[in-house]
Amino acid sequence: MTLSPNPDRPRVDARQKVLGEALFAADQRVENLLHAMTVPASIAKGRIRAIDASAALKVPGVVRVMTFEDFADIQITPASRGAYGQPGKGYQPMTGPDIVHRGEPVALVLAETLEAAIEGAESVSVEYHEAAEFTALMEQGGAEEAPEVFTRLGHGDAEGAFASAAHKVDVTYRHPQQHHNPIELISTTALFSEGKLRIFEGTQWSSALAGGLAGMIGRDPQSVRASSPYVGGGFGQKNGIQEQSALVARAATIMARPVKLVMPRGQLFHTASYRPRSLHHVRLAADAGGKLAAGLYRTEQQNSRYDGYNPLFGETPPRMYGYPNWAGEDRVIRVDTQTPGHQRAPHEHPSSYATECALDELAHDLGMDPVELRLANDTDKDPITGKPYSSRHLAACLQRGARMIDWGRRRREPGRLRAENGDMIGLGVACGSYKAAMSPAITTLRLQANGACRISLSGHEMGQGLRSVIAAELIDVLGVDPAKLDIRVGDTGFAPQMLTAGSWGTASVAPAARAAALKLRANLVELTGRDDFEGPAYLQLARTRRPMLKVEIDTIPLGENPQAIDDLRKGRPVAAGPEYTDFLAFSWIAHFAEVHVEPSTGRARVRRFASVIDCGRVMNRRTTESQVKGGVVWAVGAALREIGETDPRYGRVLNNDLAEYLVPVNADIDWIDVDVIDEPDTRLNISGVKGAGEVAMVGATAAIANAVFNATGKRIRHLPIRIEDLL
Amino acid sequence: MRAFSYSRPRSPEAAVAAFTDAGEGARYIAGGTTLFDLMKLNVEQPAHLVDVSQLDGSDLIETSGDKLRFGAGARMADIADDETINREYPLLAESLWRAASQQLRNMASVGGNLLQRTRCPYFRNGAGGVYPCNKREPGAGCAAIEGLDRGQAILGTSGACTAVSPGDWPVALTALDADIVVLGPQGNRTIPIAEFYLLPQDTPDREFSLAPGELIIEIRVPKTAAGRASTYHKVRDRESYAFALASAAVALRIEGGQVQKAHIALGGIATKPWRSEAAEAVLRGKAPTRENALAAGRAAIADARAGRHNGFKIDLATNTIADAITIAAERSAS
């Protein structure tokens, strides 16, 4: 079957979601439930002297107050929070009396009602030994540079080429700490059912949750089932085991009762992951004609003392353009905080912010249009490895986006365009890329002669539209009726579950679903003895007088790693890409921003945005556009609003709620125009899919910052850009 | 949050009696949008709540007499939507619909709005003993003064506290010389809004001139022709759902191209809703040109004292006042 463009289609679960029928992890009805609430540490570093739970135990409904003494047997393993798979890294609060970061849980109160649990938690008094000195920020003394250098990428003689180039920029950009703040809070519910410990948690990786928890609390992995029915925004914050997961699981075993904890948002700012502060030193050089001569890129990322969250800022920028010489290295600075982690386009967003702004500075210095500069340095192969890209339509994205935003009206000199009300208008461009990775999958597909169809496979539905992608392939290949389709994902009881992150969800499940559907179709053809058929497959099945047909299939990205299926079953990280044997694969995007700045107040508003994405074949136009619009909204937040403010004297995020941690509101967003290239990348997989969720955001913040410069003439080299920067 | 008892009387008298009966730990509650928040943060720990959201007639919005009369229980959203108020007193309507969010405005009362507490993060978040705060705990010290003070006040501060008075509506009412009618255990009294809010000085824990148990009944605003040529101009970190970084309530009576009477009050930069007679004096008898508007703005913040990160508020407030004067003057022309 040849690939055809997917028609416009609503999400398969839109109706359930609107009616509230799609149950998230914390929505599950559980009998005999104990509600848990954590007591957060009020110091940033030190040791507990004593915990007095007597007042808490007097609160009616409080059943028990647990402390580190109850959890001393929990093991810290490579699956624990902050370890990122590395032995010797990671941290599990409440396994001892030491406090390593502000806000970590120091007691767990269990009660018959949520209200009692909260009141109980507030009644626990914790006494600490003399407070220890701590360092909250990477700029402070006491911050420690890790000895390792990460992602050292390079080729050619970058220093030499830079030194002798005609035009160069040498600039430093800063990126602040940011917090994901998905609407669905992080929750864990643990109960015993059918002889297994069952965990409900909105996670992006239920296999690692089940297997990892088993290891941490000493159970047979087969006896733990993890279910993540829907995730209400993951964005990387729900990639792995949370600080609370093992505590709740262990509490349920100790109490022999179901236990549920929904961690309040105020605490999540201190316990969950976040995008860390980072510093980006960028040097770019070009010849007088605008041919890039060299790029040098050095970064520092603020980490905790104990985590294994590697900085990978340097991975993508050298792949953007045809740099003949490149040198890059990423470093880590350790302070006393909780572990940071992946947040949508984790390193690609900050690195694109720094390097695409620097490129704008270079274009200005060259007197060259920044779109032209990018087009002049387009490349179809990776400068670092010399391998070709599986596909790259970045030039088309740039050309189309420029038309959409009416780029021709832009003036090189800042401040020349004015709105009727006197606002300064600026136009900015920037590009982005994100690796096109893929995960193996294990799929079971069952079609019944009455049209009912059930598919179980790896993947988590996080609102990105994973179910709709799976449905699209089954509709395309088998003519399945979406109303009769049962899609089972996100649960280790259905199939081994891959980490659904890194923008590889669609590029993993679409080929898996398509391969299963093609196999079933081939079986049908064989059974009916015909060459091929038109129309719904179940009608053919009915003719064979069989009630149902079932196929199972394992898919491995490009068939390159024979170990992959076994690793997937064991809950190990298995995604492949962006480098494959014969090529590198990336999604690409071009962003254009029109920003208006009010001269009297410095208020900057993004009035218009145009983005054109090359993500391979588009599986669902609505969810793809929605991903891009969402990415742009995130970028507006990053450019103009978001910052987790830490007072170094206290080491705690001061604005830890949604009233004070400012994300964009409706009134901040005007027109976002999205277009798609929709060219299948069939070198990559049979569905022709790359990925959209993360690349959507990459470069978008730089486009806004560049537009701010074009409006005001001010290069603001930190985020967010606020009133005081432009006044 | 702690367990508390709760009652819901129907008349103001019964409410005051219920408050008095309950003793020390009593609080009134209307929409709960401030109080519940602070209870969840443990900044407030009332033992008894007297719900005044259902008092008979407390949702009054009366615009026909010689004063505008608003019952303390009237919803922010209802006054923000009132046609007469929008036409005759845009500054009042704007001060409401530019505040909070639609959901909050649907719940919140304009009486409770007068008593909202500061957003100083060290005040709100410190109840676990993390941040010292004189307002929460007199004598404890002030974490904000040497801290992240970008949002703090530049007018009316003291060595003990620099917290901003957060409300928008009180600023508009201050510009228009509103009166607050209260009922207490000792009976009725009327407090001019200029005397309603206290400067922090050495006692930042004392914010309002209300005696314990006094219930706000009504807000009265003298009618003025300047109401039509007015605006509440608010500059903030995002376009909606954020407190002011700087705001100006301006109402002008302009005759023959000259300002005869100006009402100017400021928000977002002061420890209480800030009436600026100095700015009003600068404009009096002058044309509302950009230059004069900026001069008025500069006069308003002449005594400003900035901290470490909020110096930008000086220029921002100056320009915000000037912009507000321009907007109000344009409305006079139309």
Ligand SMILES: Cc1cc2nc3c(=O)[nH]c(=O)nc-3n(C[C@H](O)[C@H](O)[C@H](O)COP(=O)(O)OP(=O)(O)OC[C@H]3O[C@@H](n4cnc5c(N)ncnc54)[C@H](O)[C@@H]3O)c2cc1C
């Ligand atoms: C996220 C958020 C954003 C906000 N943004 C803004 C903003 O931009 N601008 C702005 O101006 N406001 C803003 N607010 C504040 C909001 O306007 C106030 O919380 C609201 O007006 C308070 O009214 P209420 O009826 O809910 O008061 P309640 O919370 O019920 O009460 C507040 C206080 O008033 C007392 N009280 C209530 N009624 C009476 C009475 N009749 N007599 C005596 N005492 C009484 C209570 O005891 C309590 O101390 C925001 C609030 C939130 C939560």
Ligand code: SF4
């Ligand atoms: S400024 Fe006032 S409210 Fe804020 S911490 Fe200091 S004393 Fe408390």
